[in-house]
Amino acid sequence: xRKYIIATGFVGLLLTQNACRExxxxxxxxxxxxxxxxxxxxxxxxxxxQFRYTVGREGALYNAVAASGLxxxxxxxxxxxxxxxxxxxxxxxxxxxxxxxIRNLWTSSQLTRNIADIILQNVDRVVQDPGTRxxxxxxxxIFKALxxxxxxxxxxxxxxxxxxxxxxxxxEQMLREAIRQLEAAxxxxxxxxxxxGFTSQVVPGFDIPNTxxxxxxxxxxxxxxxxxxxxxxxxxxxxxxxxxxxxENSRNPVFEVAFSNRNVFEPTNANLGLSGxxxxxxxxxxxxxxxxxxxxxxNLGTGFxxxxxAPVPVYLxxxxxxxxxxxxARKGDLDNAITELxxxxxxTTDAWGIGAGLPAYSGPRTQExxxxxxxxxxxxxLAYMGFRLEDSRRFSRSGPGSTVPQASQERNxxxxxxxxxxxxxxxxxxxxxxx
Numbered sequence: 001x002r003k004y005i006i007a008t009g010f011v012g013l014l015l016t017q018n019a020c021r022e023x024x025x026x027x028x029x030x031x032x033x034x035x036x037x038x039x040x041x042x043x044x045x046x047x048x049x050q051f052r053y054t055v056g057r058e059g060a061l062y063n064a065v066a067a068s069g070l071x072x073x074x075x076x077x078x079x080x081x082x083x084x085x086x087x088x089x090x091x092x093x094x095x096x097x098x099x100x101x102i103r104n105l106w107t108s109s110q111l112t113r114n115i116a117d118i119i120l121q122n123v124d125r126v127v128q129d130p131g132t133r134x135x136x137x138x139x140x141x142i143f144k145a146l147x148x149x150x151x152x153x154x155x156x157x158x159x160x161x162x163x164x165x166x167x168x169x170x171x172e173q174m175l176r177e178a179i180r181q182l183e184a185a186x187x188x189x190x191x192x193x194x195x196x197g198f199t200s201q202v203v204p205g206f207d208i209p210n211t212x213x214x215x216x217x218x219x220x221x222x223x224x225x226x227x228x229x230x231x232x233x234x235x236x237x238x239x240x241x242x243x244x245x246x247x248e249n250s251r252n253p254v255f256e257v258a259f260s261n262r263n264v265f266e267p268t269n270a271n272l273g274l275s276g277x278x279x280x281x282x283x284x285x286x287x288x289x290x291x292x293x294x295x296x297x298x299n300l301g302t303g304f305x306x307x308x309x310a311p312v313p314v315y316l317x318x319x320x321x322x323x324x325x326x327x328x329a330r331k332g333d334l335d336n337a338i339t340e341l342x343x344x345x346x347x348t349t350d351a352w353g354i355g356a357g358l359p360a361y362s363g364p365r366t367q368e369x370x371x372x373x374x375x376x377x378x379x380x381x382l383a384y385m386g387f388r389l390e391d392s393r394r395f396s397r398s399g400p401g402s403t404v405p406q407a408s409q410e411r412n413x414x415x416x417x418x419x420x421x422x423x424x425x426x427x428x429x430x431x432x433x434x435x
Contacts, residue, residue: 036118046140049139053146054312057104060104060109062254073273075268078265085264091411109150110147110162123136135198135202151171156415160173179228189208189212213233221323236317238350252310258305262298267301269300280376284357318381322382324340330371344381345360392411398410416433
């Protein structure tokens with residue numbers, strides 16, 4: 001993130017370990033009043049927000065990939081010394097609230113959401129230029145939605161405001177708040193396009209209009225609002241890339257921590273941990289995109305985690321097609337579902353170089369069969385993107401509480417326990433889920 005992370009002193013004031021507010025004052029940092037009363041200060045917060053969400057082993061990005069992959073057999077731990085990751089791989093009762101992956105996933109998401117709220121609460125009062133105001137609102141809305149969406153993928157409940165003993169809401173409320181925020185921002189950006197005065201001062205990589213629609217589509221699918229999901233995904237320009245940027249100072253976290261070595265974790269195997277009817281077709285070109293088998297001394301994983309400066313997509317073109325396919329299928333419109341599914345199966349490349357290059361779907365034209373093929377393609381198309389746990393639950397795959405023997409279950413948790421740091425500081429914290 002180059003020069004953009006230098007002036008993030010105020011973020012140090014927000015280093016909470018829970019949704020309650022605990023400020024750690026840094027005498028060399030700008031005060032809150034200085035930051036929230038100037039346009040440059042709010043833009044500084046915007047850059048710090050992306051840094052907080054994406055960078056390092058503490059960021060939500062790394063921990064979402066790790067938590068999702070390790071609880072669904074997508075990833076495997078290489079060195080038992082990585083205790084927190086190992087316990088997630090073991091799953092079930094081995095996963096407790098003192099797990100660092102869980103703590104960091106929660107804390108990074110809540111911190112990012114809190115920074116976004118500070119920007120949204122002050123932008124209209126402070127920023128005079130319409131294009132800059134529009135950009136700040138949209139950018140903060142995107143990161144607020146990403147944070148709420150990340151929490152909803154892993155936790156049954158969470159606070160969505162900052163305060164003493166903040167109350168928890170259920171995951172559907174989190175997702176609907178994310179959608180509401182994104183839709184408001186999309187309306188603003190449509191009326192007042194984001195200006196160069198904003199885009200020239202923030203970390204490059206985001207296409208804001210397309211990202212807003214992509215996230216509306218994603219979270220609408222998760223809450224079962226299929227018409228909205230279809231419409232929003234259809235508004236995304238699939239030739240445009242939108243991504244988190246990294247460099248040698250602010251490094252791609254999954255590459256830096258895991259895929260650059262054989263010490264932490266890697267894909268379970270070259271089939272992405274999939275077997276039986278879920279196993280990829282040997283001719284599927286996506287396997288070569290997401291794995292390498294030529295050098296056994298290297299980590300098996302590739303994809304978007306190949307270098308310190310490798311960008312990570314905020315969404316993928318294939319995700320939008322599969323959102324439409326799933327939404328149509330769940331509505332019982334199998335013709336349109338298969339049409340969208342075939343756009344994924346037959347594409348040879350896309351804006352990110354991903355293509356399956358396979359024949360069109362020829363299986364049974366039943367809702368159950370089509371949804372199963374959509375699920376299989378989500379597992380492959382969206383490898384290591386942190387969605388497999390969410391998808392496994394949504395498609396009612398085997399896991400804790402099912403009648404399938406534990407050794408054969410496709411996931412070892414349904415939801416994660418709440419971090420101890422939240423429980424110790426917030427008396428509103430619910431009991432942990434049993435699995």
